Amino acid sequence: MADTGRGIDEKELGKIFNRFYQGGNGQDELVGSGIGLHLSKEYVEMHGGEIRVENRQEGGALFTLYLPVDLQGEEAQEAPADETEEVGSEGMIAGDGVRTILVVEDNIQFRRFLVEQLSTSFKVPEAEDGEQGEELVIRYAPDLVITDLMMPRVDGITLCKRLKTNIQTSHIPIILLTARTSDEAKIESYEAGADSYISKPFNFDVLMIRIRKLIEQQESRKALFHKTIEVTPGSITITSLDEALVQKALQCVEENMDNSDYSVENLSRDLGLSRVHLYRKLQSITGQTPIDFIRSIRLKRAAQYLCGSQLNISEIADLTGFNTLKYFNKHFKEEFGMTPTAYRTENRK
Numbered sequence: 001m002a003d004t005g006r007g008i009d010e011k012e013l014g015k016i017f018n019r020f021y022q023g024g025n026g027q028d029e030l031v032g033s034g035i036g037l038h039l040s041k042e043y044v045e046m047h048g049g050e051i052r053v054e055n056r057q058e059g060g061a062l063f064t065l066y067l068p069v070d071l072q073g074e075e076a077q078e079a080p081a082d083e084t085e086e087v088g089s090e091g092m093i094a095g096d097g098v099r100t101i102l103v104v105e106d107n108i109q110f111r112r113f114l115v116e117q118l119s120t121s122f123k124v125p126e127a128e129d130g131e132q133g134e135e136l137v138i139r140y141a142p143d144l145v146i147t148d149l150m151m152p153r154v155d156g157i158t159l160c161k162r163l164k165t166n167i168q169t170s171h172i173p174i175i176l177l178t179a180r181t182s183d184e185a186k187i188e189s190y191e192a193g194a195d196s197y198i199s200k201p202f203n204f205d206v207l208m209i210r211i212r213k214l215i216e217q218q219e220s221r222k223a224l225f226h227k228t229i230e231v232t233p234g235s236i237t238i239t240s241l242d243e244a245l246v247q248k249a250l251q252c253v254e255e256n257m258d259n260s261d262y263s264v265e266n267l268s269r270d271l272g273l274s275r276v277h278l279y280r281k282l283q284s285i286t287g288q289t290p291i292d293f294i295r296s297i298r299l300k301r302a303a304q305y306l307c308g309s310q311l312n313i314s315e316i317a318d319l320t321g322f323n324t325l326k327y328f329n330k331h332f333k334e335e336f337g338m339t340p341t342a343y344r345t346e347n348r349k
Contacts (some may be wrong), residue, residue, distance in 0.1 A: 008061050008133035025039055063294070098123050099215065104133035104159065105177070114146065117204060130154025134162055137169050141280050144214060146207075149178035149189065157192045164193030168277050170241040171284045173214040175207070193239065222287035229300040229307075237285060245271065246285060253297040260321040264290040298322070299335045306344040313340050 026044070040051060049067040100123040105111035111126055118124045125134035125140055131154040133147060145163065149156035156176050164167040173195040178185060181199045189197045196210050221236040233246040253269045256262035267290060268278045282293050298320040305316045314325055322328035332340050 008055060008330070076312060099144070100125065100142040101211065102127065102133065102136055102140060102142040102145045104128075104130060104145065104156070106148060106151045108203070110148075119266055130156060130159035130162075133159055137172065141169075141284075142172060143218075143284075144211060145172055145174045147174065147176060149185070151178050157188060159190040160189070160194050164239055165241065167241055167245060167273070168280070170239045171281060173218070173238070175210060175214070175300075178201075192202060196260070218253075218284070221285070224290075225286045226296075229303045231297070231300065242281075242285060245281065249282075249293070250297060253294055254301075256321070257298065257301060258319050260323050262294065262321065264294070267294060295331060296335065299332055302328070302332060302340070303336065303343060303347075306340055307347045313344075316340070 049065065050063045051066070054062050054064075083161045101118055102125050103111055103114045103118065104127045105114065106129050108128070111128070115126050125136050125142070127136050129151045130147065134154065135143070136142075137145060145159075147156040147159055154162075156178070160174050160176065163172060163174060174188045174193065175196045175198060176194045177200055178189075178197050179200045195214055196211065198207060218240075221238075225231060225236045231246075231250060233243045233250065237243040237246055248271060249267065249295050252267055253262070256266070264275060264278070268275050271278060273281065278290050282288055282290050286293055286296075288296060302316050302320045305311055305319065306313075309316075311319070313328075317325050317328035320328070323330070329339060332343070334341055338346070
């Protein structure tokens with residue numbers, strides 16, 4: 001394949017297939033993503049082929065593609081149909097432990113590249129603009145969103161604002177990718193609620209580290225909720241909207257502490273969320289289902305009584321909404337790793 005353009009600087013011929021490399025062709029209005037040729041080379045090599053480039057004497061660049069004649073060798077053998085289906089559907093099974101990252105990007109080459117690279121570790125649905133991206137966030141409730149800033153219909157800034165001001169999605173970390181490197185662009189991104197800002201072109205390893213750190217921060221907040229008996233909403237949330245929700249959830253449980261009939265349905269109604277959305281929110285923020293959340297708050301209050309009051313264990317069980325002492329002892333030991341009596345002995349002030 002050849003073109004009739006100005007050709008490629010000889011010093012850049014050996015670099016143009018590198019990921020994110022953008023040659024200095026002097027045509028600023030024609031800025032690519034730096035991954036098209038890299039992907040072409042990857043696909044060619046997957047089939048055992050080779051791609052080369054050279055400048056033509058008459059002008060322009062010549063790309064030569066070499067593919068093996070026999071493409072039906074060992075590498076072309078397909079997996080059994082049932083095995084393929086199992087792999088394809090595995091990521092959609094709830095509770096499979098595989099995290100979901102939504103990629104929102106209008107450049108199809110760059111989007112496919114990101115999806116291809118991330119799919120080795122995550123489930124990766126994709127959207128071509130912010131409008132479709134918002135729909136998929138509601139549908140999939142991903143663990144993290146990666147979005148371009150400049151997109152048609154709904155751009156990354158607008159998408160970020162919408163997600164961070166929607167109680168259903170406000171807890172989801174967002175990474176903004178953009179070719180704009182000005183301080184104004186960064187300020188605008190963070191003001192919209194973005195959790196991270198990465199300029200293009202970038203090293204893919206940098207993106208992976210940022211993803212890992214954001215996920216680790218989520219897990220640290222969940223761990224903090226589990227190990228403290230006095231919950232501070234601000235310490236386990238990342239947005240004021242989520243903080244207010246957790247504060248209200250705590251208040252609702254506290255107000256019904258001795259009411260053993262206070263249920264998930266009651267909490268959902270009091271918070272104005274459906275059971276599905278409440279489940280997603282509390283799982284994302286605390287790592288617990290709504291019923292476990294209610295029980296955990298009761299047990300944390302019980303632990304406080306054990307440390308700072310003269311109430312006997314039966315009275316504490318009644319005050320925290322447990323119908324029987326046996327039921328209270330069982331769940332207390334599951335939560336704190338010891339019986340209420342042992343906990344009081346070890347933590348008594």
